[in-house]
Amino acid sequence: MIDLAGGNGAERFAQLALDLHDSGGVEETVQAVVEFAVQALNCSHAGVALIVGGERLEIPATTDPLVAEIYALQVDGGSGPLTVSMREHSITRVRDTVLDDRWPVWAAKVRELGVRSVLDMPLSTAGGTVGVLGLYSADPDAFGPDEEAIAHILARHASVAVASARHEDNLAQAVDARKLVGQAMGILMERYGLDDDRAFEVLRRYSQTTNTKLRDVAAQLIETRKLPH
The missing domain is CATH 3.30.450.40 (GAF domain)
Known part of the structure; x- marks a missing residue:
């Protein structure tokens, strides 16, 4: 001791x-x-x-x-x-x-x-x-x-x-989540000609509709290039 x-x-x-x-x-x-x-x-x-x-x-x-x-x-x-x-x-x-x-x-x-x-x-x-x-x-x-x-x-x-x-x-996860959401928004903006506010609203709506965390919706979009069903 x-x-x-x-x-x-x-x-x-x-x-x-x-x-x-x-x-x-x-x-x-x-x-x-x-x-x-x-x-x-x-x-x-x-x-x-x-x-x-x-x-x-x-x-x-x-x-x-x-x-x-x-x-x-x-x-x-x-x-x-x-x-x-x-x-x-x-x-x-x-x-x-x-x-x-x-x-x-x-x-x-x-x-x-x-x-x-x-x-x-x-x-x-x-x-x-x-x-x-x-x-x-x-x-x-x-x-x-x-x-x-x-x-x-x-x-x-x-x-x-x-x-x-x-x-x-927690801070690292929050930063990671923001990065994922930002990348997903970029994909939507490029594919559908949306502005950033509209792209975020699309992600948020899918998150609420599918009862899925926003970062998980973003991650799936980045990986599959498709929004969740």
């Missing part, structure tokens, strides 16, 4: 911040987080679960397939520390899956996977919880106050980085 008070610990967190800033997208960002977690904390495995579309849970990064299996147990069963941490925006710790009786079915299955202690840390921004950082250890009571403090700092870094990466992804 890294020493928070030591210069080396501060340098490693500074380097992590730079790595997260340089990550190419959400998946690269959270993968950097879980890899750092295993190096910095007393854990055997780590993973990140993110809320997508306001309700769906996605597992974009784990250090081991075992973590995805632990997440799946809770998503399918609807019970466990992950769901509590996400719902209540709280840190949830399981000191020992042998002794903890809050989620007996989940605990029994997790023990079979070789996990004895768990620390789930919410990833929160001003807009709410965006996901959970999960830390897992084969040792009982592996996560004390020091590990929790480090995990909290790591989660803060991760929350900001995920929010930033998602914002950049």
Whole structure:
């Protein structure tokens, strides 16, 4: 475990911040987080679960397939520390899956996977919880106050980085959509002698009539040179 008070610990967190800033997208960002977690904390495995579309849970990064299996147990069963941490925006710790009786079915299955202690840390921004950082250890009571403090700092870094990466992804998608619509409008203007306002109105009408996103209508026109039926 890294020493928070030591210069080396501060340098490693500074380097992590730079790595997260340089990550190419959400998946690269959270993968950097879980890899750092295993190096910095007393854990055997780590993973990140993110809320997508306001309700769906996605597992974009784990250090081991075992973590995805632990997440799946809770998503399918609807019970466990992950769901509590996400719902209540709280840190949830399981000191020992042998002794903890809050989620007996989940605990029994997790023990079979070789996990004895768990620390789930919410990833929160001003807009709410965006996901959970999960830390897992084969040792009982592996996560004390020091590990929790480090995990909290790591989660803060991760929350900001995920929010930033998602914002950049959304901007990139918006720019891409504008490019597609512009190309499609150009095709209509050239083929039918339309001005740009009329070309856009044609695309918009087809989008509404077919209940298809405007960018998808544009992409189909570019690819097939035909509007959707």
